[in-house]
Amino acid sequence: MMSAEALPIRIMAVDDHPIVRQGIAGLIATQADMALVAEAANGQEAVEKFRSTQPDITLMDLRMAEMNGVSAIIAIRKEFPSARIIVLTTYVGDAQIVSALKAGAQAYLLKNTLHKELLDTIRAVHAGKKTLSPEASFQLAEHAVDDALTPSEVSVLRLIAAGNANKQIAVQLAISEETVKSRVKNILSKLCANDRTHAAMIGLKRGIIEL
Amino acid sequence: MMSAEALPIRIMAVDDHPIVRQGIAGLIATQADMALVAEAANGQEAVEKFRSTQPDITLMDLRMAEMNGVSAIIAIRKEFPSARIIVLTTYVGDAQIVSALKAGAQAYLLKNTLHKELLDTIRAVHAGKKTLSPEASFQLAEHAVDDALTPSEVSVLRLIAAGNANKQIAVQLAISEETVKSRVKNILSKLCANDRTHAAMIGLKRGIIEL
DNA sequence: CTCAATATAGATCAGACGGTCTAAATCCAA
DNA sequence: TTGGATTTAGACCGTCTGATCTATATTGAG
Numbered sequence: 001m002m003s004a005e006a007l008p009i010r011i012m013a014v015d016d017h018p019i020v021r022q023g024i025a026g027l028i029a030t031q032a033d034m035a036l037v038a039e040a041a042n043g044q045e046a047v048e049k050f051r052s053t054q055p056d057i058t059l060m061d062l063r064m065a066e067m068n069g070v071s072a073i074i075a076i077r078k079e080f081p082s083a084r085i086i087v088l089t090t091y092v093g094d095a096q097i098v099s100a101l102k103a104g105a106q107a108y109l110l111k112n113t114l115h116k117e118l119l120d121t122i123r124a125v126h127a128g129k130k131t132l133s134p135e136a137s138f139q140l141a142e143h144a145v146d147d148a149l150t151p152s153e154v155s156v157l158r159l160i161a162a163g164n165a166n167k168q169i170a171v172q173l174a175i176s177e178e179t180v181k182s183r184v185k186n187i188l189s190k191l192c193a194n195d196r197t198h199a200a201m202i203g204l205k206r207g208i209i210e211l
Numbered sequence: 212m213m214s215a216e217a218l219p220i221r222i223m224a225v226d227d228h229p230i231v232r233q234g235i236a237g238l239i240a241t242q243a244d245m246a247l248v249a250e251a252a253n254g255q256e257a258v259e260k261f262r263s264t265q266p267d268i269t270l271m272d273l274r275m276a277e278m279n280g281v282s283a284i285i286a287i288r289k290e291f292p293s294a295r296i297i298v299l300t301t302y303v304g305d306a307q308i309v310s311a312l313k314a315g316a317q318a319y320l321l322k323n324t325l326h327k328e329l330l331d332t333i334r335a336v337h338a339g340k341k342t343l344s345p346e347a348s349f350q351l352a353e354h355a356v357d358d359a360l361t362p363s364e365v366s367v368l369r370l371i372a373a374g375n376a377n378k379q380i381a382v383q384l385a386i387s388e389e390t391v392k393s394r395v396k397n398i399l400s401k402l403c404a405n406d407r408t409h410a411a412m413i414g415l416k417r418g419i420i421e422l
Numbered sequence: 423c424t425c426a427a428t429a430t431a432g433a434t435c436a437g438a439c440g441g442t443c444t445a446a447a448t449c450c451a452a
Numbered sequence: 453t454t455g456g457a458t459t460t461a462g463a464c465c466g467t468c469t470g471a472t473c474t475a476t477a478t479t480g481a482g
Contacts, residue, residue: 023233115229161412177431179430
């Protein structure tokens with residue numbers, strides 16, 4: 001039989017904002033069954049700290065300098081396949097949610113989540129469950145699976161957003177202008193965009209490309 | 212002569228993320244000369260709470276639902292012209308910084324600010340000084356004053372970003388298509404953009420328009 | 423292995439876009 | 453009130469864009 005004072009859930013917080021880490025630390029401190037054992041300000045640090053402390057649960061932001069959250073999740077789970085990671089971030093679009101879950105995140109929470117929901121999720125994931133916040137699920141449901149852009153379409157979209165004409169894109173990707181046009185056509189169709197500008201904005205909103 | 216135990220600096224935190232407010236609360240709690248007297252999750256709440264508590268210093272995020280930070284600053288300073296407000300936000304572009312300062316903010320800090328710098332700024336602003344974080348100053352210095360878009364140019368840029376053609380923009384703004392073209396020309400020139408798509412992205416990056 | 427999806431490439435064409443030039447009405451500040 | 457900025461509007465023109473159509477090579481999944 002387990003002791004009444006079981007081992008606390010060991011947690012690492014990864015976020016580039018000191019204030020957010022402070023907030024997580026304060027929240028965890030009020031919970032008897034949890035302990036904050038590490039903090040990291042970017043993905044690189046997160047991987048190193050994970051190695052040295054091996055927390056039960058990692059709270060991970062996605063937008064960070066040095067190494068973004070998705071890359072950090074991939075790196076950590078490559079070394080520690082059983083790592084349990086909860087993404088805790090502001091709205092970044094359905095494409096980012098998909099990437100994070102594919103990379104091996106167990107849960108996805110938005111930062112405007114209430115304290116109780118965050119604590120519940122930590123305990124649920126520690127117990128082996130997978131969860132998605134209602135908002136995240138909604139974002140995913142909004143877009144059918146088949147409207148995902150192919151990698152080469154994404155590369156074209158990125159160059160469109162940077163202000164390149166089809167001809168310039170063709171040169172940079174070493175393909176013909178006609179091919180670029182084909183991809184643009186597909187992009188507009190998949191994203192339901194009126195024109196290339198609209199497509200770039202939708203790509204941003206959905207997290208397919210970054211600013 | 213003042214007592215050794217002077218009145219603490221009364222602070223309000225405005226941010227739509229509970230975790231950030233928790234972080235600010237935790238930080239303030241460690242300082243003997245400060246006290247958190249109010250919290251608000253959006254601009255609307257911020258105005259109401261300001262009325263009832265009249266804090267010495269308000270820490271204000273910019274991106275919030277209901278009422279954004281700039282509107283809240285304007286509303287608060289209309290009623291209380293001596294209100295001292297520190298903007299505490301993630302990078303949102305030079306245009307937003309200008310708006311916030313014009314609205315009457317005394318200081319502008321990025322959320323990746325270290326705790327010490329935030330505390331220093333609170334004390335400095337409470338003592339009547341105005342400060343800008345180095346990053347904010349840099350963002351401002353990057354763009355000359357004369358490359359600011361006029362209000363009508365901004366309205367065109369917003370419609371460009373929404374995926375409208377010049378003809379559609381003309382109808383929506385009740386002006387001729389030639390006029391729209393004139394504005395587009397000015398926008399491209401002022402923002403140093405290759406095309407309308409590039410202009411929309413730059414507008415976003417600089418906080419001239421929102422997603 | 424086979425089917426479907428993807429990447430590639432081309433022709434054609436109307437319409438949209440962006441550059442250049444001009445110019446009048448309005449409005450605000452010096 | 454006078455000059456400067458803004459807003460409005462137009463002509464002209466070459467280029468780019470997006471729609472439609474076709475068609476082959478490659479690749480990955482079943």
